[in-house]
Amino acid sequence: MAVILNPDKEMVKIVKEGLKRTGGYCPCRIARTEEFKCICKEFREQMADPNFEGFCHCKLYYKSKEN
Numbered sequence: 790m791a792v793i794l795n796p797d798k799e800m801v802k803i804v805k806e807g808l809k810r811t812g813g814y815c816p817c818r819i820a821r822t823e824e825f826k827c828i829c830k831e832f833r834e835q836m837a838d839p840n841f842e843g844f845c846h847c848k849l850y851y852k853s854k855e856n
């Protein structure tokens with residue numbers, strides 16, 4: 790498994806600006822709870838899931854199954 794930043798630099802810039810604004814909470818979600826601190830619980834679970842391949846909710850990260 791490998792996790793990389795989205796190759797779309799503009800998208801990365803937007804999400805990172807959002808993270809700065811929220812103090813590290815997922816900018817794509819309204820709740821400011823521990824579960825949504827980047828890297829959020831959802832994406833941590835997706836990283837641990839051998840069958841998951843794809844972007845995190847905000848599209849900041851991409852996880853592939855292959856190295």
Ligand code: SF4
Nearest residue numbers: 815827829845846847
């Ligand atoms: S991993 Fe992605 S979806 Fe999760 S908080 Fe960070 S930017 Fe948002």
